[in-house]
Each structure stands twice: as C-alpha cells, then as structure tokens.
Amino acid sequence: MTAAGSTAIAAAGRPIAGSRRLSLSWVGLVPFFIYTGLFLFLPTLIIVVGSLTTKDGAFTTANFSGIAQSYLVKAFGASIVISAASAAVGAVGGALLAYAVATGNPRGVLRRTVTSASGVFAQFGGVTLAFAFIATVGYTGVVYLFLKDHGIDFYPKGVWLYDLPGLILIYTYFQIPLMLIVFLPALDGIRPQWREATESLGGGTWHYWRYVAGPLLAPSFLGCTLLLFANSFSAYATAAALITQGGVIVPLQIANLLTSETGRAAPGLAKALALAMIVVVLVVTTLYTLLQRRTSQWVR
Amino acid sequence: MTRSRRFKLQLFRITIFIVLGAFFLVPIGAMLEFSTRGNAINAPRNLDAWKNIVQTPELVSAITASLELAVITCLAMLVLLLPTMVWVRLRFPQLNRAIEFICLIPLTVPAIALVVGMVPIYRWININLSDSILTLAFAYLILVLPYSYRALDAGLSAIDLKTLSEAARSLGARWGTVMLRVVVPNMSSAIVNASLISVALVLGEFTFANLLAYENLQVAINYVSLVDAGTSIAVAVAALLFAFALLMILSFVGRPPVPVAKAEDAEFRVSQTVGLSGGLIGRAGR
Numbered sequence: 001m002t003a004a005g006s007t008a009i010a011a012a013g014r015p016i017a018g019s020r021r022l023s024l025s026w027v028g029l030v031p032f033f034i035y036t037g038l039f040l041f042l043p044t045l046i047i048v049v050g051s052l053t054t055k056d057g058a059f060t061t062a063n064f065s066g067i068a069q070s071y072l073v074k075a076f077g078a079s080i081v082i083s084a085a086s087a088a089v090g091a092v093g094g095a096l097l098a099y100a101v102a103t104g105n106p107r108g109v110l111r112r113t114v115t116s117a118s119g120v121f122a123q124f125g126g127v128t129l130a131f132a133f134i135a136t137v138g139y140t141g142v143v144y145l146f147l148k149d150h151g152i153d154f155y156p157k158g159v160w161l162y163d164l165p166g167l168i169l170i171y172t173y174f175q176i177p178l179m180l181i182v183f184l185p186a187l188d189g190i191r192p193q194w195r196e197a198t199e200s201l202g203g204g205t206w207h208y209w210r211y212v213a214g215p216l217l218a219p220s221f222l223g224c225t226l227l228l229f230a231n232s233f234s235a236y237a238t239a240a241a242l243i244t245q246g247g248v249i250v251p252l253q254i255a256n257l258l259t260s261e262t263g264r265a266a267p268g269l270a271k272a273l274a275l276a277m278i279v280v281v282l283v284v285t286t287l288y289t290l291l292q293r294r295t296s297q298w299v300r
Numbered sequence: 301m302t303r304s305r306r307f308k309l310q311l312f313r314i315t316i317f318i319v320l321g322a323f324f325l326v327p328i329g330a331m332l333e334f335s336t337r338g339n340a341i342n343a344p345r346n347l348d349a350w351k352n353i354v355q356t357p358e359l360v361s362a363i364t365a366s367l368e369l370a371v372i373t374c375l376a377m378l379v380l381l382l383p384t385m386v387w388v389r390l391r392f393p394q395l396n397r398a399i400e401f402i403c404l405i406p407l408t409v410p411a412i413a414l415v416v417g418m419v420p421i422y423r424w425i426n427i428n429l430s431d432s433i434l435t436l437a438f439a440y441l442i443l444v445l446p447y448s449y450r451a452l453d454a455g456l457s458a459i460d461l462k463t464l465s466e467a468a469r470s471l472g473a474r475w476g477t478v479m480l481r482v483v484v485p486n487m488s489s490a491i492v493n494a495s496l497i498s499v500a501l502v503l504g505e506f507t508f509a510n511l512l513a514y515e516n517l518q519v520a521i522n523y524v525s526l527v528d529a530g531t532s533i534a535v536a537v538a539a540l541l542f543a544f545a546l547l548m549i550l551s552f553v554g555r556p557p558v559p560v561a562k563a564e565d566a567e568f569r570v571s572q573t574v575g576l577s578g579g580l581i582g583r584a585g586r
Contacts, residue, residue: 029392254416
C-alpha cells in the first residue's frame with residue numbers, strides 16, 4: 001500500500017470515531033474550566049476591568065494616574081527596596097549554604113536534611129514567622145534580653161523590627177532556603193574535573209571562580225535572585241502581622257484600600273495597584289524562566 | 301585537593317551550618333520559650349498559655365474551621381484535578397500544556413492581588429449562597445492548584461496511563477473503576493504529596509481569610525495576639541510544628557520512584573522538580 005493510501009484510510013477512519021467520542025469527551029473537562037473560569041479568570045478580569053473603570057462603569061485611566069500619588073510611590077519604592085535587599089541577602093546566604101551542601105557527600109544525611117528542611121522553611125511565613133521574630137529579637141524577645149544583659153543593645157535608637165529593616169531580616173528567613181532549593185541543581189552541575197583542568201593549566205582558585213565557575217553560574221544566580229525578588233514582592237501576611245498601622249509596602253496599601261475601615265476604600269485604585277503588582281511579578285518571573293533555560297543547557 | 305584547601309573548605313562548611321542553623325532554629329526555640337513564660341518577671345515557667353488555647357472559644361472555632369477547610373480543599377482538589385488530568389492525558393493530549401499553564405497561573409498572581417478580584421465574587425457568594433467560612437475552600441483550591449498539579453503530574457508521568465486504562469477498559473471496567481481501582485492505587489504517593497502540601501498551605505493561609513473577613517486559624521492567632529501574646533504564640537508554634545511534620549513527611553517519604561537504570565538522570569529530574577516546586581513555593585502562606 002502506498003503512503004498516500006494509508007493516510008487516506010486513516011483520515012477516513014478517524015473523524016467518525018473521533019467525533020463520536022469528542023461529543024461526550026468534552027463533558028469531562030467542563031468542571032475544571034467552569035471552576036477556573038469563575039475563580040481564576042473572573043477575578044483577573046475584575047481586576048483588569050475594575051482598574052480601568054469608575055464606580056459607575058465609565059472608562060477612566062484615573063486609577064493608574066492615582067498610583068502617582070506620593071504615598072503610593074513611596075510604598076512602591078519601599079516594596080522594591082525590601083524585595084531587592086532581602087533577595088540579595090537571601091541569594092548570597094542561600095548560595096553559600098548551597099555551596100556548603102554541594103561540596104559534601106551527595107548521598108549524605110546532612111544534604112538530605114538540609115534540602116528537606118529548606119523545603120519546609122521556604123514555606124514558612126505569615127503571622128507565625130512575624131511572631132517568631134518578635135519572640136526572638138523583639139523588645140521582650142529572648143535573644144534581645146540575653147544580649148542586653150551582656151551589654152549589647154541592638155536597639156540603641158528604638159526598635160527597628162517593626163519597620164523596613166525588620167521586614168528585610170524576617171524575609172531573609174524564607175529567602176535563604178528558597179535560594180538553596182533553586183540554586184543547588186546548578187551548583188551540582190559543576191564538575192570537579194573543570195577545577196582540575198583549570199589547575200593543570202596553571203590557574204588558581206581565583207582564576208577558577210573568575211573564568212570558569214563564575215560565568216557558568218552567573219545566569220542561574222541572577223535568575224534565582226529575581227525569583228527571590230518576586231517572592232518577597234508578593235508577600236503580604238508577614239508584613240500585615242508585623243506592621244499593624246499604615247501601609248509601608250504595596251501589599252499593605254492594597255489591603256488598606258480594600259477594607260473600608262480606614263474610611264477611604266477605593267476599589268478602583270486597589271485594582272490598579274493589584275494589576276501593577278501582577279505585571280511586576282510577571283516580568284520578573286519571565287526573566288527568571290529565561291535565565292533558568294540558559295542554565296539547563298549545561299546542567300546535567 | 302591540597303590539605304590546606306580541604307581544611308579551609310571544612311572550616312567554611314562548619315561555619316555556614318552553625319551560623320545558618322542558629323538563624324533558623326533559634327526563632328522557633330524562642331517561640332517555645334515565650335509561650336512558657338510566667339506572667340511576672342521572675343515567675344516560674346508554666347504551661348498556662350498552652351492551656352488557654354482550648355479555653356479560648358475564638359481559637360477553638362478557628363482551628364476547627366481551618367481543619368475543615370483543609371479537608372474540603374484537599375478532597376475538592378483531588379476530585380476536580382485528578383480526573384481532569386487523567387482525561388486530558390487520555391483524550392486531549394494537545395490540551396496538556398494549556399491545563400498546565402492554567403494551573404500554574406496562581407504563581408504569577410500574588411495572593412494579595414488575586415484577593416482584590418475575589419472580593420466582589422465573595423460579596424455575591426455571601427448574599428446568594430452562604431456566608432459560612434467554608435466557602436473559602438473555593439479560593440483555597442486556586443491557591444493549592446499549582447502545587448498539587450506538580451505533585452500529581454509527577455505521579456502521572458511515572459505510570460503508563462494509556463496502557464493501564466486501556467487494559468482495564470478492555471476487561472470491562474467503567475471509567476469510575478479505572479480511576480478508583482487502577483489509577484489511584486498506582487499513584488498513591490503522588491496523591492499523598494498533593495494532599496499534604498494542600499493541607500499545609502490551607503493551615504498557613506492568612507491573606508484571603510483576612511481580606512475576605514473570615515476568621516481562620518491564622519487570622520484568629522493574629523487577633524488573639526493583641527490580647528494574649530503567650531497564647532497566640534503557643535497556637536502558632538503548635539500549628540507550625542504540625543505543618544512542619546506534614547512537610548517533612550512530604551520531603552522524606554513522598555519522593556517520586558527512581559528507576560534503577562537511569563538513576564543519575566532521574567536524580568537530576570527529581571532535583572529539577574524540587575527546584576521548580578521551590579520556585580513555586582509558598583506565596584500562599586504569606
């Protein structure tokens with residue numbers, strides 16, 4: 001039989017069976033699409049449409065120009081500073097930890113414990129995490145009291161735990177483990193042979209990191225740092241539990257605008273802010289994905 | 301490797317493990333310490349804060365609600381997601397990427413942003429359906445979607461779904477039988493994974509409940525802390541240790557099976573999955 005003939009038979013046979021099945025098969029997917037339509041796409045649509053309309057439903061861009069108000073610009077600035085700082089600290093800390101893990105026994109108990117614990121700690125956040133730090137370095141916290149008894153007072157000019165520096169410190173707690181999880185595969189891909197090759201060519205430790213391992217790891221490191229940035233940029237609960245008044249960062253401002261308790265509930269502006277946040281996170285995670293793809297070319 | 305370099309490396313590793321170990325464990329120990337403090341400065345340690353948990357009706361009802369939500373979300377996730385994923389693999393493989401994309405969307409939409417769009421929907425639900433806290437399960441299912449999708453996807457990729465289901469069908473099994481007696485038993489560890497992570501996420505959830513004005517566990521802990529810091533920290537530690545236990549079980553027991561022949565390859569895939577899920581990890585709790 002010719003190739004053309006077999007294609008013709010297959011083509012003739014398929015539509016009948018296919019269409020009969022198809023008419024019933026679709027039903028199986030309906031619940032999933034209805035549910036995600038109602039609780040994932042509808043909220044997104046509400047955000048997009050709501051940010052572009054007034055309360056009466058007329059088109060407006062006022063909500064977006066509303067973001068230019070000084071207190072919101074300040075909140076965006078603070079959000080970016082906190083996210084960048086905690087991402088930087090978390091990336092360096094996590095990379096050092098990952099290196100300490102990667103240089104150990106690949107099947108050892110230590111490695112397994114650290115990676116498992118990181119998976120757990122990276123999930124840790126919110127109210128409980130804020131409390132943990134209040135109980136540790138808060139004004140009645142055990143570490144603060146202990147150090148104060150020994151002559152070290154790290155609050156010489158008042159408590160900074162409930163402000164931006166405190167948020168950076170606390171966010172580091174979930175950033176470091178996340179960095180370990182996402183960066184370890186890249187470090188594992190570095191072969192000891194490459195170091196030996198560098199040495200046999202007369203290079204030292206500096207040459208190895210500057211010309212071999214550094215350039216290889218740089219895209220992954222950068223990508224993971226971006227992911228950490230997105231991670232702390234979207235965090236809300238920890239800050240909400242720690243900072244009870246005012247909206248220091250964007251998520252807190254959104255919450256303020258949503259709840260009418262403050263007397264200035266502005267759903268349109270809240271939606272515009274939400275959309276701005278989504279766009280930032282989307283851009284950052286896209287860059288992360290692109291950089292990770294570069295790394296996966298050589299990691300095996 | 302020279303001797304001095306090996307020594308330096310070991311010194312570096314030990315320092316890192318001690319410093320970071322302290323950074324991660326001290327806050328948890330501090331919470332335990334805080335929750336057993338006496339009322340006065342020199343009062344002896346006691347367990348009053350822990351006893352107060354059961355004597356605070358607000359906390360008891362919030363704990364009950366959160367546990368119920370965890371169970372409902374978990375069951376709804378399995379009922380909605382598993383059959384859909386199986387069905388797509390068998391009948392609409394061309395839609396596989398689309399379903400994956402949809403399931404991973406909640407990762408790029410911060411919870412605090414998503415809740416803004418949920419407020420009007422929940423206003424409608426409150427008026428027309430029910431104002432019970434259990435309606436939060438609708439929103440929580442969205443939150444757990446990416447994580448449970450990853451877990452179930454790993455399980456489904458490990459079995460030959462097409463052959464299994466065709467074999468069962470040719471022996472006269474109905475689709476329900478195929479699902480419950482063929483698919484589910486073959487991927488039980490993936491199902492356990494997806495369930496554990498869903499339960500842990502729901503128990504730690506604060507953003508949705510707080511902004512949709514429901515009092516779940518985390519919201520209640522936050523309120524109680526204003527009145528009685530010791531008790532709220534005691535509940536927080538208890539909830540935390542419970543979630544830690546669940547997630548530890550998850551990361552130690554529930555690993556995808558590693559085929560012997562391609563161990564190295566598989567290990568890479570496992571670490572990649574872990575890496576990915578790490579990248580997707582827990583904005584829900586924060």
